[in-house]
Amino acid sequence: MYIVLSLAILMTMVLAIARALRGPTIYDRVLAVNLFGTKTALLLAVIAFLIDRPDFLDLALAYALINLVGILAVLQFIQMNPSKANEASDHD
Amino acid sequence: MKNKTESPKYTITVWQLLGTFLVLMTTWLLWSGLYKPLLISLGVFSCSLSLWLAQRTGFFRHALPIRSLLRLPALWWWLLIEVIKSSIEVARIILSPSLPIQPELVEFTTTEKTNSGKVILGNSITLSPGTVTIDVDEDRLLVHCLTSNTANELRSREVERRIEKLEIE
Amino acid sequence: MINTVMDVLSWILLCSGGVFVLIGGIGALRLPNFYTRLHAASLTETMATILIFVGMILQAGFSLEALKLAVIMLFLLLTAPTASYALANAALQSGMRPKAESAKVESPNAQTGNSES
Structure with a gap:
């Protein structure tokens, strides 16, 4: 049963990657990456129950923390370098 | 600084x-x-x-005073019910083949005085699917709503009243 | 008896959580522009997170794991709106105007003339 749940989360991660590849703006990509990151934390928590190893919960917390800091850092970078951000979104 | x-x-x-x-x-x-x-x-x-x-x-x-912190669970409980209601609505919109969205921007001035009150207000609005706070400037909030239905719900200012209750003596 | 009820309840929560995760992913792909996609993302970030974590807490019972799960859920729920706000505000500041009906000004002393689609 946990397998079905983790497959559903994996499916959503694939959809998020599809959105990240499609763009069209840089913010769509960051949104997709954020979605991917929170789903990683969720997936790790589910895996902890799937293979019955509670240590994975600590990893889930670490991923949740890193995701937030990472997204804020990326946004800060984009705001500091608007020209580079535009380059990245024109690349599509 | x-x-x-x-x-x-x-x-x-x-x-x-x-x-x-x-x-x-x-x-x-x-x-x-x-x-x-x-x-x-x-x-x-x-x-x-x-x-x-x-x-x-x-x-x-x-920092919030301790009596406000103790009242947070009541706010969370109410938010939980709001989140459930609005997520079912948003899920129905996403799954319907015609995508019946009517994005609407709502701008209002809040009566919240403290910074933490504004943060709690903005985050509570963002937390429920269908409404996202996109700008906070002094006491003005700009909220993006997915449908006019959710926008009308926002206009009732229920969230604001609930959060104000946190700060009453 | 009570155990079976808890078990069934938690499985219902986990299943609907999975469904909401998928709907959010589909929404992120289907909705037409950035600001509407934010709503789909917040659907998985709040509703699905609550459902899946509460389901797992019921499975874990009264233990250290349940406490850890509750802390992770609280952290995710407190930070998700912050991240969405930072993202939406960055997009707004970069000059990306949301396609929407013009802003309705709620209070007379608010500034007018913001954001015409």
Whole structure:
């Protein structure tokens, strides 16, 4: 049963990657990456129950923390370098 | 640094420091699970470091009084019901083949005075699917709504009233 | 008896959580522009997170794991709106105007003339 749940989360991660590849703006990509990151934390928590190893919960917390800091850092970078951000979104 | 000039004086009570330290230390002990003198002293060290850093970034300037914190669960319970209602609506919109969205921007001035009140208001609005706070400027909030239905719900100002209740004596 | 009820309840929560995760992913792909996609993302970030974590807490029972799960859930729920706000505000500041009906000004002393689609 946990397998079905983790497959559903994996499916959503694939959809998020599809959105990240499609763009069209840089913010769509960051949104997709954020979605991917929170789903990683969720997936790790589910895996902890799937293979019955509670240590994975600590990893889930670490991923949740890193995701937030990472997204804020990326946004800060984009705001500091608007020209580079535009380059990245024109690349599509 | 800009904020420092705006409100130069604020006092940190011993209780605030002690309470935060206790919360941090409990978290450390729960997560480490090993109770050796070396690890516990490392824990005390990193908790003190976090306290110092928090104090430097102005964490305690925006601290809520304890009676507001105790009233948070009531707000959370109400938010949970709102989240369930609006997520079912948003899910129905996403799954319907014609995508019946009518995005609407709602702008309103809030009566919240404190910064923490504004943060709680903005985050509560964002938390329920269908409404996202996209700009906060002084006491003006700009909210993006997915449908006119959710926009109307926002206009009833129910969230604001609930949050104001946190601060009443 | 009570155990079976808890078990069934938690499985219902976990299943609907999975469904909501998928709907959010589909929404992120289907909705037409950035600001509407934010709503789909917040659907998985709040509703699905609550459902899946509460389901797992019921499975874990009264234990250290349940406490850890509750802390992770609280952290995710407190930070998700902050991240969405930072993202939406960054997009707004970069000059990306949401396609929407013009702003309705709620209070007379608010500034007018913001954001015409």
